[in-house]
Amino acid sequence: ELPPSHFPAGRAAAVAVGYLRYLRGGPGRGLELRALRRARRQDIDDVGHKYCLELELEDVLDKGRTVSCTAEVLYHLGSKSTAPDVQVTVQGELRSTEEADKEFYNRIRSLEKELVAENIPDSHGNVPPELEPIHLLAWAASGYVTWQNSTENTKFHLAQVKHVKQVKRSDEDLQFDYVLLLHEMVSQEVIPWELSVLWHPQRGARVSRERRQPGHA
Amino acid sequence: ANMKLILIFSALIGASLCLETFVGHQVLRIKTKNEKEVKQLQLLESLEHLELDFWINPSASALPVDVRIPAVSVQSVKAFLESQGIEYSILIEDLQDVLDKEKQDMAESAQRQRSSSSFDFGAYHTLDDINNELDLLASEYSFVEKIQIGESYEKRPLYVLKFSTGGSNRPAIWLDAGIHSREWVTQASALWIANKIASDYGTDASITSLLDKMDLFLLPVANPDGFVYTHTWNRMWRKTRSKIPGSICVGVDPNRNWDAGFGGPGASNKPCSDSYHGPSANSEVEVKSVVDFIKNHGNFKAFLTLHSYSQLLMYPYGYKCTRPDDYAELESLGRAAASSIQSLYGTTFQVGTICKTIYQASGGSIDWSYDNGIKYSFAFELRDTGRYGFLLPANQIIPAAKETWLGLKKIMEHVRD
Numbered sequence: 001e002l003p004p005s006h007f008p009a010g011r012a013a014a015v016a017v018g019y020l021r022y023l024r025g026g027p028g029r030g031l032e033l034r035a036l037r038r039a040r041r042q043d044i045d046d047v048g049h050k051y052c053l054e055l056e057l058e059d060v061l062d063k064g065r066t067v068s069c070t071a072e073v074l075y076h077l078g079s080k081s082t083a084p085d086v087q088v089t090v091q092g093e094l095r096s097t098e099e100a101d102k103e104f105y106n107r108i109r110s111l112e113k114e115l116v117a118e119n120i121p122d123s124h125g126n127v128p129p130e131l132e133p134i135h136l137l138a139w140a141a142s143g144y145v146t147w148q149n150s151t152e153n154t155k156f157h158l159a160q161v162k163h164v165k166q167v168k169r170s171d172e173d174l175q176f177d178y179v180l181l182l183h184e185m186v187s188q189e190v191i192p193w194e195l196s197v198l199w200h201p202q203r204g205a206r207v208s209r210e211r212r213q214p215g216h217a
Numbered sequence: 218a219n220m221k222l223i224l225i226f227s228a229l230i231g232a233s234l235c236l237e238t239f240v241g242h243q244v245l246r247i248k249t250k251n252e253k254e255v256k257q258l259q260l261l262e263s264l265e266h267l268e269l270d271f272w273i274n275p276s277a278s279a280l281p282v283d284v285r286i287p288a289v290s291v292q293s294v295k296a297f298l299e300s301q302g303i304e305y306s307i308l309i310e311d312l313q314d315v316l317d318k319e320k321q322d323m324a325e326s327a328q329r330q331r332s333s334s335s336f337d338f339g340a341y342h343t344l345d346d347i348n349n350e351l352d353l354l355a356s357e358y359s360f361v362e363k364i365q366i367g368e369s370y371e372k373r374p375l376y377v378l379k380f381s382t383g384g385s386n387r388p389a390i391w392l393d394a395g396i397h398s399r400e401w402v403t404q405a406s407a408l409w410i411a412n413k414i415a416s417d418y419g420t421d422a423s424i425t426s427l428l429d430k431m432d433l434f435l436l437p438v439a440n441p442d443g444f445v446y447t448h449t450w451n452r453m454w455r456k457t458r459s460k461i462p463g464s465i466c467v468g469v470d471p472n473r474n475w476d477a478g479f480g481g482p483g484a485s486n487k488p489c490s491d492s493y494h495g496p497s498a499n500s501e502v503e504v505k506s507v508v509d510f511i512k513n514h515g516n517f518k519a520f521l522t523l524h525s526y527s528q529l530l531m532y533p534y535g536y537k538c539t540r541p542d543d544y545a546e547l548e549s550l551g552r553a554a555a556s557s558i559q560s561l562y563g564t565t566f567q568v569g570t571i572c573k574t575i576y577q578a579s580g581g582s583i584d585w586s587y588d589n590g591i592k593y594s595f596a597f598e599l600r601d602t603g604r605y606g607f608l609l610p611a612n613q614i615i616p617a618a619k620e621t622w623l624g625l626k627k628i629m630e631h632v633r634d
Contacts, residue, residue, distance in 0.1 A: 005567040007575055014603075032604055035565075060604060123401075123452045124341050125610030139604075157603040159453060181453060183606055185527075186576055188470070188491040190453040 002039040002051075009039035011155045012051035016071035018146030018156070019086040020057070025140030026205050027104045027133030028097030030060040048077040049152065061136075062095040075152050083148040101201040104133045108166065108174055115176075120161040134164055137205060138178055141197045144207040145182060155185035162192060173198040179213065239316060241288030244272065244309035246281045247298065254303050258282055261294075269294075283308060338409040339615045341401055344373070344445050347438060350408060351376055358415045360428065366436075367506025370459040373441040375506050378411055380433040382418070388516050390629055391591075393436040393507070394523040396471050396582070397455045398443025402599050402609045402617050403523040407437035409618035410625070423626060427633050431518070434510075440471055440503055453607065455491050457501050464488035469495035472524075473580040474504045477588055478536025481579035494580050504582075511586070519593035519632045520586035521625060526606050527575065528566045529598040530555050530624060533587040535571030536579040543592055544570075550631055551595065554624035561620045564600065571596065593632050597621060 002009040013036045021031045038054040055069040067090055074085040108115060120135050121127045127135050142158040150156060159181040167175040180193045192213035198206045249255045258275035261267070270285035286294050298305050309315055336350050355363040355378065362379045369375060381387065394400075394407035414433065417424045427433075438444055442458035456468030466489035473484035476498035480486070484494035499505045511517050532547040534540075541547065551568040558566050567574055571581065575598070583594035600609055600617045609617070 003569075003573075005569055006573045030604070033602065121605060121608040121610070123447075123608065125605055125608045125613070127610075157606050159606050160608060183453075187485070188455060190491070 002041055004036040004039055007155075008041065008152065009036060009051065009053070011150070011152060012039065012041075012073045012075075013053055013055060013071075014155050014157075015073050015084055015147055015150045016053055016055065016069070016086055016088055017057065018143035018150070020069070020071075020088045020090070021140050021143030022147060022205065022207075023088075023143075024090075024094065024204075025136065025143060026097060026101065026199060027137045028061065028100035029094065030136045030139050031057050031094075032060055034058045034066050044074075046077065048075050050074045057090075059095055065095065067092040067094060075150075084150060086147060098201070100133075105174065105201050111166070114168055115166040116164070118161075118163045120164070134176070135161060137176065137197060137199060138164065138180060140205050141178065141195055141207050142180055142182065142193075145180070145193055145195065145210055148210070153186055157183045157185065159183040159190055167196075173200045173203070175199075175208075239285075239312035241291070242285055242309075242312040243288075243291050243307060244283060244285045244312060245294070245298075245305045246283050246308045247275075247303060247305040248281050249275065249303065252277065254301070257301060257303070261297075267294075285309075285312065336408075336412075338405070338412065338618070340611050341405055341614070342408075343448055344438060344441055347404065347408060348374075348376060351378060351411075351437070354378065354411055354415055358418075360418065361411075361415050366510045367502060369440070369442045369503055370457055370501070371442045371445075373445070375436065375441065375503065376438070377510075378435045378437070380414060380418075380428055380435070382428050384432070386514065386516050387430065387432045388518045389432040389434055389514060390519040390521065390632060391434050391436075391511060391517050391586075392521045392523070392625065393439045393582075395437065395444055396439040396503075396522065397524060398440045398447045399453050399455050399607045400523075400525040400599075401447070401607065402525045402614060404438050404444065405611075405614045406523060406599065406618035406621055407435060409615060410622050411435055411437065413618075413622060423630060427629055430633055431629075433629075436507070439507070442503075443468070456493065457503055459495075459501060461488040461493075461496070466493075469493050469501050471501050471504050472582055473578065474498060474501045475508070475580050475582050475585035477581060477584035478534075478579040481536050483535065483576055483578035484580050492578075498580065507582075508585070511591075512589075517586075517591050519595075519628065520583060520591045521594075521628065522582050522596050523599060523621070524596060525599040525609065526601055526603065527598040528564060528600060528602055529574055529596075530558075530566045530568045531571045531574050531583075531596045531598070533570065533584045533594055535575075535577065535581040536584050538570075538572040538577060540570065541587060547593075547595075550593070550628060553631075554595075554627040557623040557627045558620045561623055562616055564620050566597075566624070593628060595628060597624065 017033045025031050035056040040052045042050045051073045053071045056066045058066045069090050071088045076082045120131050138161045139158050146156040162181050163179040165177045169175050176197050178195050182191045182193050194213050195210035196208045255275050267290055268287050272283040275282045351363050355361050360382045364377050364379050365374045366377050367375045394403035443454050446454045456470050458468050470492045473494040479498040485492045530551050555566040555568050583596045587594040
C-alpha cells in the first residue's frame, strides 16, 4: 500500500492519466486527475513493478462532474525503451463531445489556409478561444508521449505548444504537426518534442510520428 | 528711534502691492536680545501698509520672531534691523520656490497614490514594474522599507521589503518567491501578499498582532536575472544566468546550490542540466546574499519559499529521506495550513517532506534554513497541477495568492504564538 501523497504513486497515476487522456481526450475534452484515492505496488520478480490505482478524473470542460477509474501501470524491469503497460477502466460517463467535435472538424476543414500557430498558451497563460481545441488536442497527444516515455523516475507534463502546423490531407483525417514543450518534473528539463497527430471525430486522436527534437542541448 | 522708523517705512506705503504670488518674498527669523528690541518689532508689526506677515509674533518670550516680508520691503526691513543691531537670519530665501516645490511634491505624491493602488495584481509584470511597485509600497507605508541585500550575477539589485513596526532586531519571518524564474505565479503572488500585509496592518487583527511582535522580510524576485531572461528570451528558463567555467551552458539551479547535502542525490553535476547544483555551495551570489543576510540578522524564526507548480506544501528534508526532529509539529502545522488553503476555493495541497512528496533533492533552501536553526521552514508549490503548469493564466494569480496567503498566515500565526 502506498501513500497517495507520495511521489511513486503520483508518477504512476500520471502515466495512467496520460494514457487515458490520449485514448479519450481530443479537441473537445481534456482529462485531468482530480484525486488519487488509493495506490498499491506489487514487485513481480523478473518482470517489473506493477501499480494498482484508484483515481478520480474530470474533464476540464465539464468540471462539475468526476469519473472514477481503476488503473494498472506495469513498469518493465530494467527497460528504458519499452513503454509501461497500462490498463484503465472508467466507471461512469464522460460528457459527450459530438457537437463540439463536429463543429471543430468542419471549421478546420473549411479553412482556406492551413492553420499555423505558436506559443499556446502564451507567456501569460492566455489561450485564444479559437485555439483552445488545438491546445486540448495537443494535451491529448502529449498523453501518448507521457505513456510511451515514462519510467518510475520521470513525470511528464505538457508545458506549452511551441508550434503547430496543420497539414492538409487527401483522406478524411485532420493532421497537425506539433512541436510540444514537455516538462519533465524529476530532471526539471523542458524538452521539445515533435509529433504528428491525426484526428477524426469518430476515430479520435492518433499519434503517427513522435520524437524528441534532435539537437536540443 | 520710533520717529525714524515711521519716516523710513512711510515711504514704502505706496509701494505695497496686492500680489497673488510670493516671488521674492523672504521669511526672516529674528532673535531679540532684550525688551527694547521686542518693542521695536511690535511697532514694525503695527505698520499695516508693510503687509508684514508674522508667523511667530514678537513677544517677551524666548521664542524667535518669524516674519514673511513682501519682496518690495525686504531690503528696507533688513536695513532697519541692521541699523538697530537686531540679529536675524534668512529662513526662506524665496517663498515662491518653496511653494512651487511643494506643489510638485503633492502632485507626484497624488500620482504615486493613484499608481500604488492601481497596480494590477492580477497581471504578470516586468522586473522594472515590480521594482517600481516595491518603491510605491515603501513610500506609502511607514513600516515598509525597501532594502537591498545584494546583487545578482548580472548586477541587478536584490530587493527585500522589510515590514517592521518597531523594536530592535525583532524575531523575523523570511518569505521569498521566484528563485526559479519561470514560476511566474510566485513573483506575482508575492506582490499581492506584500500589498495585502501592508494595507491590512491596523485593521486585520492577525496581521496587526503579527507585525507588532515580529518583522517580516519579503524577497519577491529572488532570481532577477532569470526573471528578465524569461521575459526576453526563454519563458521556460529556471536557473540563474551565471557563466560556468569550461562550459557553453549557462546558469545554476539556485535551489540545489544551498549548503545542505550539497552535491548529493537529486542534483546534477552537469552544467547544461536544469538541476545543475553549481561548482560549489553558495557559488551563486543570489543564494549567498540571502545566506549572509539571514546569518547576519541572527533572529529568523521562519523561512518560507514559494515555487510552482504542483500544489504541495513541504518541509525538510529534501537531501535525505529521514524525518526532521520536528516532524510531528511540522506535519501538523503543514496540514493546518493546507486546510486553510483549501477553505477558500477547494484547492488541495499535498503535505509532506520534500523527499517523500516530490523527490530527493539536495542543496535546497529550506533544508539549509532548518539545519541552521530556523525550525519553521516550508516550501510551497503553488497552482496548478499541470494543465497550465508554469503558464498559469493571469486570472488565476489573485486566487492563487489569496489561498496561498491563508496557508502562510496559518504558519506565521503559529510562529508568532
